Each structure stands twice: as structure tokens, then as C-alpha cells.
Amino acid sequence: MTLAEVVLGAAFLGLVAYALFGGADFGGGIWDLTAGGTERGRAVRERVERSIGPVWEANHVWLIFVMVVLWTGFSGAFAAAVTTLYVPLTLAAFGIIGRGAAFAYRKSVGTLGMRRFFGAAFALSSLLTPFFFGAVVGGVASGRVPPGIAAGDVVASWANPTSMLGGVLAVLVCAYLAAVFLCGDARRDGQDDLAAAFRTRALGAGLVTGAVGLAGIAVLRADAPLLFEGLTGRGLPVVLASVAAGLTALVLLWTRRYTAARIASALAVAAILTGWAVGQYPYLLPASVTVEEAATGRATLQALLVALSVGSVVLVPCLVYLYVLFQRATDART
Amino acid sequence: MWEVVDSGNLLFARNQMALSLGWHIVFACFGIAFPAIVVFTEWLGHRRGDPVLSGLARTWAKAMGVLFAAGAVSGTLLSFEMGILWPGLMDRFGEVFGFPFVLEGFAFFVEAIFVGVYLFGWNRLSPRAHMLSALPMVVAGVAGAFFVVSANAWMNNPVGFSLDADGNVVDARPWAAMFSPSTWPQFTHMWLAAFMVTGFLVASVYAVGMLRGRRDRHHRLGLLIPLAVAAIATPVQIGVGDWIANTVADNQPAKLAAMEGQYETTAGAGLSIGGIYVDDELRYALEIPYGLSLLVHHDPDGVVPGLEEFPADQRPPVNVVHLAYNAMVLIGTALLGLAGWFGLVWWRRRRLPRTDWFLRAVAVSGVGAVVAMEAGWITTEVGRQPWIVYGLMRTEDAVSPAAGLAWGLVAVVAVYAVLTVFTVIVLRRLARGRETLAPQEQEGVR
Ligand code: HDD
Ligand code: HEM
Numbered sequence: 081m082t083l084a085e086v087v088l089g090a091a092f093l094g095l096v097a098y099a100l101f102g103g104a105d106f107g108g109g110i111w112d113l114t115a116g117g118t119e120r121g122r123a124v125r126e127r128v129e130r131s132i133g134p135v136w137e138a139n140h141v142w143l144i145f146v147m148v149v150l151w152t153g154f155s156g157a158f159a160a161a162v163t164t165l166y167v168p169l170t171l172a173a174f175g176i177i178g179r180g181a182a183f184a185y186r187k188s189v190g191t192l193g194m195r196r197f198f199g200a201a202f203a204l205s206s207l208l209t210p211f212f213f214g215a216v217v218g219g220v221a222s223g224r225v226p227p228g229i230a231a232g233d234v235v236a237s238w239a240n241p242t243s244m245l246g247g248v249l250a251v252l253v254c255a256y257l258a259a260v261f262l263c264g265d266a267r268r269d270g271q272d273d274l275a276a277a278f279r280t281r282a283l284g285a286g287l288v289t290g291a292v293g294l295a296g297i298a299v300l301r302a303d304a305p306l307l308f309e310g311l312t313g314r315g316l317p318v319v320l321a322s323v324a325a326g327l328t329a330l331v332l333l334w335t336r337r338y339t340a341a342r343i344a345s346a347l348a349v350a351a352i353l354t355g356w357a358v359g360q361y362p363y364l365l366p367a368s369v370t371v372e373e374a375a376t377g378r379a380t381l382q383a384l385l386v387a388l389s390v391g392s393v394v395l396v397p398c399l400v401y402l403y404v405l406f407q408r409a410t411d412a413r414t
Numbered sequence: 415m416w417e418v419v420d421s422g423n424l425l426f427a428r429n430q431m432a433l434s435l436g437w438h439i440v441f442a443c444f445g446i447a448f449p450a451i452v453v454f455t456e457w458l459g460h461r462r463g464d465p466v467l468s469g470l471a472r473t474w475a476k477a478m479g480v481l482f483a484a485g486a487v488s489g490t491l492l493s494f495e496m497g498i499l500w501p502g503l504m505d506r507f508g509e510v511f512g513f514p515f516v517l518e519g520f521a522f523f524v525e526a527i528f529v530g531v532y533l534f535g536w537n538r539l540s541p542r543a544h545m546l547s548a549l550p551m552v553v554a555g556v557a558g559a560f561f562v563v564s565a566n567a568w569m570n571n572p573v574g575f576s577l578d579a580d581g582n583v584v585d586a587r588p589w590a591a592m593f594s595p596s597t598w599p600q601f602t603h604m605w606l607a608a609f610m611v612t613g614f615l616v617a618s619v620y621a622v623g624m625l626r627g628r629r630d631r632h633h634r635l636g637l638l639i640p641l642a643v644a645a646i647a648t649p650v651q652i653g654v655g656d657w658i659a660n661t662v663a664d665n666q667p668a669k670l671a672a673m674e675g676q677y678e679t680t681a682g683a684g685l686s687i688g689g690i691y692v693d694d695e696l697r698y699a700l701e702i703p704y705g706l707s708l709l710v711h712h713d714p715d716g717v718v719p720g721l722e723e724f725p726a727d728q729r730p731p732v733n734v735v736h737l738a739y740n741a742m743v744l745i746g747t748a749l750l751g752l753a754g755w756f757g758l759v760w761w762r763r764r765r766l767p768r769t770d771w772f773l774r775a776v777a778v779s780g781v782g783a784v785v786a787m788e789a790g791w792i793t794t795e796v797g798r799q800p801w802i803v804y805g806l807m808r809t810e811d812a813v814s815p816a817a818g819l820a821w822g823l824v825a826v827v828a829v830y831a832v833l834t835v836f837t838v839i840v841l842r843r844l845a846r847g848r849e850t851l852a853p854q855e856q857e858g859v860r
């Protein structure tokens with residue numbers, strides 16, 4: 081592996097973490113959206129709120145992390161991508177603002193009307209943000225971002241079949257992940273009926289995600305032949321691994337082994353993303369800019385590598401502490 | 415390569431950036447200074463077994479949670495905007511000055527984690543463990559500020575790379591780029607500003623309460639602690655102001671000339687306060703003889719270069735910079751007066767000044783500190799124009815030419831207007847002491 085690949089790999093790990101943790105957060109908002117009226121949906125909403133409260137801010141720093149590593153290590157390609165795709169990116173950022181603020185503020189407001197308004201804003205932006213991120217991935221993966229600042233079509237780069245597929249898949253994956261994670265949380269807190277409800281949701285979302293994924297193969301074949309080739313060629317083992325992990329997760333859910341289901345689901349999602357990465361390798365912007373071409377100077381990459389290594393030594397224990405404290409404390413109360 | 419013609423996006427992009435940054439920075443100040451103040455109060459309350467102090471710490475911690483959320487979401491938009499609005503800057507110089515943003519990412523990660531731990535763990539951790547969990551927050555807030563400000567200092571004073579004959583970056587040295595001559599003065603100044611903004615603002619909330627007749631111990635202490643913090647920071651800040659002004663004089667003479675509205679290069683230059691700059695001349699200004707030369711060179715006859723030294727297309731807009739600079743210095747001086755009054759009475763009598771005028775002054779000091787801080791940033795940023803990277807890259811060459819970019823400004827104005835209204839509503843509820851929860855806390859556990 082070259083230095084550039086190592087640094088890009090670190091950014092990719094950050095992306096996977098964002099998809100898993102941030103994704104589950106967004107998914108929580110999606111279930112909030114579909115929970116039904118104020119009374120009927122209360123149990124689900126409270127569960128979601130309780131599960132993401134202390135961790136949602138940390139979960140979202142992954143995104144910042146990915147962006148800053150890319151703009152330092154792969155400045156030119158980064159500039160090309162964000163300028164061509166600025167519309168969905170700006171909308172996603174607005175979604176993050178609306179979502180974060182609404183989630184944070186709705187606990188502090190008194191009236192039911194305000195709570196509903198914030199609740200709706202929270203839920204709706206949970207849907208839109210992953211959609212636009214998925215569309216961004218679709219735009220890059222289908223080769224619609226040429227090198228050069230704002231050189232691509234600012235509309236067609238994300239309003240296209242692959243982007244729509246990416247957007248829909250992102251939303252589904254978030255919903256699925258959240259449901260799986262929430263099953264475990266609910267059972268741990270002794271809310272067995274809620275756990276059952278999320279189990280149904282997880283199974284449903286998992287099946288739909290799988291179906292859309294399969295149908296998506298046809299879309300990619302027509303719209304993003306290069307990615308299709310990569311996925312069915314070099315990427316095939318990873319894709320198969322993802323399918324296997326996904327099926328395993330469904331079986332585990334069915335048999336109510338929620339902790340194992342979490343792991344299998346996370347692996348399935350990580351494998352889908354890896355499939356995308358392997359599929360478009362060696363390009364950063366298919367089919368014009370390779371990873372090596374995009375990489376900045378050696379000193380910068382080395383500095384990044386040092387920072388990433390030292391940083392993760394600090395970060396990983398902190399993150400583990402947060403999650404452990406949170407899980408344990410919730411246990412202790414029941 | 416970046417071939418950007420002026421696409422008409424420049425004005426919109428600048429305003430969008432300025433609005434987003436100007437909004438974010440207020441919350442960032444709380445992220446830097448508030449954890450230290452809150453945990454200090456918690457510690458004091460714990461040590462003295464004083465429920466009033468502990469109660470204050472509890473309330474402030476909730477406010478900190480809300481403010482942190484606002485800072486985090488607005489910061490997220492900023493990191494998108496750096497690329498979306500200024501791709502020319504990223505493309506050409508990202509490898510040189512992007513690095514501190516990566517370190518900043520780690521700092522904020524740690525801060526976000528421990529904000530969660532601190533608020534969530536209020537009744538779950540032992541007091542000692544709980545107070546310890548605030549320390550990473552304190553450190554990360556300061557480190558985060560250092561890294562971002564060092565990126566800004568680099569834009570003012572680019573170092574740590576070489577350019578080839580075509581102006582392409584070769585031999586980028588990201589570690590060196592973090593330590594430009596502007597880094598330490600700018601960081602120190604910003605760090606102190608954060609304590610002033612946080613201290614005066616929190617104190618002003620309690621001053622208003624006291625003016626309305628709520629003069630219990632809760633309000634007195636709520637005013638005293640943050641005001642003491644701000645009052646200690648203020649005199650130091652003025653000293654650092656002199657340091658930073660000297661750094662600007664050495665490295666960015668055009669900015670200094672604009673700050674002072676000085677057209678002609680003069681020996682023994684006077685310090686001009688107020689006035690309007692028209693036709694290369696500052697009119698109606700109050701002038702303190704030799705003031706500027708004294709300030710900049712600590713010598714009454716020192717030579718201060720004026721704007722005439724620079725081609726017309728390399729001069730920043732003078733009026734904005736001059737007035738913003740004056741506003742900062744004026745407010746800073748007024749706050750120094752307030753801090754002195756408070757300090758003197760406290761030193762002599764161990765109590766707050768008794769007159770309502772003191773409370774009124776504290777009540778406006780918070781807004782004053784924010785205005786001073788915003789004015790400082792306007793001085794820095796507008797004073798650097800027309801350069802985005804001083805002397806090397808013009809702002810118009812960095813802006814994105816993407817079609818429709820201007821709509822971004824409209825949308826950002828709308829989003830921030832709504833966000834501001836709700837942030838104010840939520841904070842007012844908190845200030846009134848209603849039972850509320852911070853975003854990182856959980857329902858049902860108090
Ligand atoms: C509470 C806030 C506050 C107060 C009271 C002052 N400042 Fe300030 N000033 C800032 C808050 C600030 C700031 C917002 O933090 C800036 C913007 C960039 C920076 O590094 O600090 C700044 C920038 C800034 C600059 C421009 C630096 C540059 O372009 O690199 C100068 C020359 C001064 N300040 C000088 C002063 C002086 C002489 C003051 C004395 C009264 C003063 N400041 C009070
Ligand atoms: C460390 C943090 C900061 C960085 C990296 C930064 C960076 C930038 C960049 C890239 C631009 C656009 C290019 C330009 O106009 O030169 C800009 C403009 C601007 N920024 Fe900053 N900025 C920072 C802090 C702030 C803060 C806190 C404020 C608060 C008010 C601010 C106010 C402005 C203004 C008013 C402009 C527009 C200047 C003009 O174009 O006339 N900046 N900044």
C-alpha cells in the first residue's frame with residue numbers, strides 16, 4: 081500500500097464509522113417520523129431520544145473528520161467534488177443543522193406545539209440528510225465529477241439514477257441499522273414489546289434494503305458501467321460477503337439474538353461501502369483521477385499519518401469510555 | 415488547475431462565509447471558556463458544600479449543552495463551506511494549511527465526547543470522576559481554538575511551503591505552516607476574547623435579573639463568578655491587543671494602514687479615532703498626536719507606511735476596517751473601565767459596587783464583548799482583502815464559479831434567522847430556571 085492509500089484508507093474508515101454511528105442516528109429520526117401520532121408514537125420517540133441523546137454529537141464528528149482529511153490529503157479532488165456537488169452537500173448540511181438543533185432544543189421547550197414542530201423538523205431532516213449524502217456518493221461513483229473546480233454539471237451530477245439509488249439505499253440502510261440497534265437497547269431496558277416492534281421494523285427494512293440493492297444492480301449496469309464492472313469483478317467477494325452478512329443478520333434478528341445481529345448488520349453495511357471502494361479503485365474520481373494522482377505532497381501525507389495515529393490513540397479510548405458509560409448507566413437504572 | 419474567472423459569486427460567497435463564521439464564533443467562545451467556568455463553580459460548590467454554587471453549575475452545564483449543540487451544527491456547515499465556497503484556496507493550498515483542521519477535528523471529537531459524558535454523568539459518576547471528566551473538555555476547547563486560529567493566522571501570514579515558477583506549491587511543510595508569526599498573538603487574543611465574551615455575557619444575564627429585583631445569593635454569585643473571570647481577562651487582553659497590532663504592523667502593513675485610515679506614509683503618525691475615509695483622506699477624525707507611531711513602534715517618530723504605498727487594487731476597504739477596529743478598541747477600553755471599577759470595590763470592600771449603574775453596565779457588557787469580538791474578526795478578515803492568502807492569492811481567484819451559488823446565501827440567511835430565534839427562546843427558558851433538559855441528558859433522570 082502506498083502512503084496515499086493508507087491515508088485514504090483512514091478517511092474511509094471514518095466514513096464507515098459515520099455510516100454506522102451517524103447512520104443509526106439518522107435512522108432513529110426516520111423511525112421517529114413514522115412512529116405515528118403524539119400518543120401512539122410516544123414510546124418509540126422516547127426510546128429513540130434516550131438512545132441517541134448523549135452520543136449524537138460525537139457520532140457526527142466522524143463526518144468532519146472525513147472531510148478535513150480529504151481536503152488536506154486530496155485537495156484538488158476534494159475541491160472538484162464539493163464544487164460540482166455543492167447543492168446536495170449544502171442541503172445535507174442544512175439537514176444536519178436542522179436535525180441537531182431540533183433534537184437538542186425540543187427537550188427544552190414547553191408547549192406541545194413547539195415540541196411537535198421540532199419533532200417534525202428532527203424527523204424530516206433525518207430523512208433528507210442521508211438521502212443527499214447517498215446522492216453525493218452516487219454522483220462520485222458514477223463518474224459524474226470531472227476534475228477541475230465546478231467542472232461538472234451542478235444538477236445532473238446528483239439528479240441521476242445512480243444518485244437516486246444511492247440516496248434511497250442510504251435512507252434504508254440508516255433505518256435498518258437504527259432498528260437493529262434499538263432492538264438491543266429496548267430489550268436491555270426491559271422494554272420487550274418495544275424490542276419486538278423494532279424487530280419487525282428491522283426485518284422489514286432489511287428485506288426492503290436487500291431488494292432495492294438487488295434491483296440497483298440493474299440501475300448500475302445501465303447508468304454506471306464502470307462501477308458495475310468493478311462490483312461484479314474485483315469487488316465481487318466483498319459484495320457476496322455483504323450479502324452473507326446481511327442474511328445472517330436477518331436470521332439472528334428472527335431468532336432474537338440482538339447483540340449478534342448488531343455485529344452482523346454492521347459488517348454488512350461496512351462491506352457494502354467497501355464494495356463501492358473496491359469497485360472504483362484505483363480511481364478517486366472515476367474515471368479521471370486516481371488516488372495517486374489526487375494525493376498531495378509527501379510531507380503532508382506523512383503529517384496526516386502521524387496525526388491520525390496519535391489522534392486515534394487518544395480518541396478510541398475516549399469513544400469506548402463514552403459508549404461503555406452510557407450502556408452501563410442505562411443498565412443500572414432498570 | 416483552478417481557472418476561476420470572477421463569476422459574480424464573490425460578493426455572495428463572502429457574505430455567506432462572514433455570516434456563518436460570525437454566528438459560529440459566538441458559540442465557539444462558549445465552547446472554549448464555559449467548561450472551565452462551569453467545572454470551577456462545580457468544584458467550589460462541592461468543596462464548600464454550597465448548594466447555591468452547585469445549582470449554578472448545574473444550570474450552566476445545561477446551557478453549555480445547548481450552546482455546544484448550536485456550535486457543533488454551525489461548525490459543521492462551516493467545514494462544508496470552506497470547500498464549497500473557496501475551492502481555489504483548497505485546491506492550491508489545502509495541503510499546506512488544511513492540516514490544523516485535521517487536528518481540530520480530533521480536538522472537537524474529544525470535546526463532543528466529554529460534553530456527552532459530563533452532562534450524562536451528572537448524577538451517575540462520583541463527584542471527583544465527574545469533575546475530572548470536564549478536564550478533557552477544557553483542554554480540547556483550547557486546543558481546537560488554537561488549531562483553527564492557526565489556520566486563520568496562516569491566511570494572514572502564509573509560511574511553511576515553497577512555490578515553483580508557476581506558483582504551484584512544492585515542498586509543503588504542514589507543521590511549520592501552523593506556526594506563522596501571527597499564530598501566537600492571534601490565538602492568545604482569541605482565547606482571552608472567549609473568556610471575556612462568556613464571562614460578561616453570563617454575568618449580564620444575572621445583572622438583568624438583579625435589576626429586576628432578584629437580589630438573592632444565587633443571582634449575586636451568578637454575577638460574581640463569570641464577571642471575575644472576565645475582569646481578569648480584560649487587562650491582559652488589552653496588552654495582547656498591543657502585541658497583535660505590532661504583529662500586523664510588521665507583517666501586513668496595508669491592513670494596519672486601513673485600520674488607522676492612514677493614506678500617507680508618515681513619521682510621527684497620530685492615532686485617529688472615528689471619522690470617514692473619502693478620497694484618500696480620513697475626515698472628521700479625532701487625532702491623538704504621535705499616538706500611532708508610539709503604539710506601533712513605541713517611538714514617537716517611528717515611520718508608519720500609509721495606503722499610498724500599495725497599488726489601488728491591493729488596498730482593503732478602509733471604512734469598514736477602520737470603524738471595526740475603532741469599535742473593538744473603544745469597547746475594550748470601556749470594558750477595562752468596568753473591570754477596574756469592579757476590581758477596586760472588590761479589593762477594598764469584598765463586595766459588589768452597590769449602585770444600579772454598575773448592574774446596568776454589567777447588563778450591557780455581554781453584548782459589548784460580543785460586538786468587540788465580531789469587530790475584531792471583521793478587522794482581521796476585511797483588512798486582509800483583497801487577499802484570501804495574504805500577498806499570494808486573491809479572494810476572487812479562490813471563489814467557486816458554480817452556477818447558482820448565490821442562492822446559498824439566501825438559504826443560509828433564512829436558516830440562521832430561524833436558528834437564532836429558537837436558540838434565544840431556549841436559552842431564555844433556561845435562564846428563567848424552568849425545569850429543562852440539555853440535549854445530552856435523558857428524560858426522567860435529574
Ligand atoms: C472581547 C474581545 C476583544 C477586545 C476587547 C479586543 N479585541 Fe482585538 N480582536 C479580537 C477581540 C478583541 C478578536 C475577535 O479575537 C480578534 C480577531 C482575530 C483575532 O485573532 O482576534 C481581534 C483582532 C485584533 C487585531 C487584528 C489582528 C490581525 O489582523 O491579525 C488587532 C490589531 C487587535 N485585535 C487589537 C486590539 C487592541 C489594541 C485592543 C485593545 C483595546 C483589542 N484588540 C481589544
Ligand atoms: C479561524 C477561523 C477563520 C477562518 C479560517 C476564516 C476564513 C475565511 C475565509 C476563507 C474567508 C473568505 C475569503 C476572504 O474574504 O478572504 C473569510 C472571510 C470573512 N471572514 Fe473569516 N475566517 C475565520 C474566522 C472568522 C470569524 C470568527 C469571523 C467573525 C466575524 C470572520 C469574518 C469574516 C468576514 C467578515 C469575511 C468577509 C471578508 C470580506 O470578504 O470582505 N472570520 N474568512
Ligand code: HEM
Pocket residue numbers: 137140141144438439441442443444445446481482483484485486487488489490491492493496522523525526555558559562563604
Ligand atoms: C476563530 C475561529 C473559531 C474558533 C475559535 C472555533 C472554535 C470552536 C469550538 C471551541 C468548537 C467546539 C464546539 C462548541 O463548543 O461550540 C467548535 C466547533 C466546531 N467548529 Fe469551530 N471555531 C472557529 C472557526 C471554525 C471554522 C473556520 C471551521 C470550519 C472550517 C470550524 C468548524 C467547526 C466544526 C466542524 C465544529 C463542530 C465540531 C463538533 O461537532 O464538536 N470552526 N469550534
